[in-house]
Amino acid sequence: MDDLKSISNEERISVMMDGELSQEECGRVLGDIVADRRAIETWHVYQVVGDVMRSPELAPARDELKFLERLEKRLAQEPKLPQSVPTADLNAGVSDSAWAATVGSAKQSANAPVFRWKMLVGVACSAVVAVVGGGLWNQSEGARGDEFSKTKQIQTQAPLVVAAETPVGPMLRDPRLDELMAAHRQLGGHSALQVPAGFLRNATYEGAGR
């Protein structure tokens, strides 16, 4: 990386954690940061942030959704940035400082402390929720016992999945709710129509989307 010397230790750590440095450059950066107490703290904080983001227990999807909601509100309040640098401006000559700012922003690492990076995290988290939700929605094969163990693992990541909005309320998928529904079908047959038709209905129909 050409401009490694021109950036702070924090940014160099960030670039290194992104895997953008060669082995030689990594060695150089590590050599520098061991002598910088603040850089060591930054290294630790980045590692913890990474661990938290990768851990379903420490960063449940529900919180990320809340984060995404807050992020969307903040984004709405942010001033609009120019979409691209107009060619005419480049030809006309841009001041050195303005050009440096443009180039710098283009080369910022993915985990640099800029707001757009956070937005990307939010979008990535929502994508994870969507994938987990999709898995819940589609799981229909395998024995019930196997399903219970699978859904138990998933519960901590995405306890609720909104399948559709309806006039009565949101249509949800929730593994625990599926269990309650099954219990209702098993014991809730106190109906005069249970023997003639209700039992067949409950035996045939597992519930929405299963």
Added chain:
Amino acid sequence: MRLSGQRCLLFVVLWLSSLHGAVVAQSAAVDVPLTPWLMRVHQASRQSVYTGTFVVSAGANMASARIWHVCDGTQQLERVEPLSGTTRTIFRRNDQVITFFPQSRVAIAEVRESLGLFPGLLKSSDSAIGDSYRLKALGTERIVGFDADIFQLVPTDRMRYGYRVWSEKKTGLIIQLQTLDLDGKVLEQAAFSELQLDAAVNVGKLAKTGSTQGYRVLRPDLQKTTADAQGWVLQKAVDGFKSTACFQRPVAPASERQGGSGHSTMQWVFSDGVATVSLFVETYDSQRHVREGLTDLGGATHTHARRIQDWWVTVVGEVPASTLSAFANALERKK
């Protein structure tokens, strides 16, 4: 849910038949005594031998199953082989139900007392179905190759749904059942798409399919209890609904509980004789219990969730959302 071409066609046929039913419903409506009719449809299921394909459509979802049903007047044997969802087979001998999961070789055996309640309950003075529903005869229609009488269970208030029932003319067997919302629109439909009455079914062979040999048999860890004993009370009764049962069950299978510290869930069941409502009460968990209020599960089924102090209440039932809310709001912790 993916629908194959055949399923789509079947869905359209069922939808059209439901529309047709609505047309028939408007043509004539004669009041009919409810209890004798319920006795007859019960008798039909206890005396008829049949095989067929049963289809349930609820909202945008549909499921079907192959059915074998035999009886000798006292005993009923039934085998249900669902063609949709988890691979499983349900075997019923009177009120004993075994669900086989062939892939994991697990069988869940349970006794469903509710299956033995009727028609005995209909004869007793405890039956209050007549207070909540009136029965109307709507005429006749030919359906899946049989002449059927059409009846409608009309609710007397807006606390419950209505039902339209097609029962086979000679035997009284129910061959189609629709759940109708408060405006009379079809919410759910369960019907035979193909039926063979008096089919030749080998009873011995059918009984053998209920054998659990080669399966690990699990029995639900259910304990009878009362809401009172669990510290709960319904501060205001919901019109037409009576408490019918209350159970305690572990929150998760024993193998998944950590150090035996799993909290149990209470299931309090209410019925108006046709519709049933389950009130589930479990310990509040901030990780899982994040959304209070109503949810639509498609078809006639709704749920209403509510936090009460350290507990989470989930009310489930095939009733209007307002009825679930009435239950959820009436439940109170005893002081």
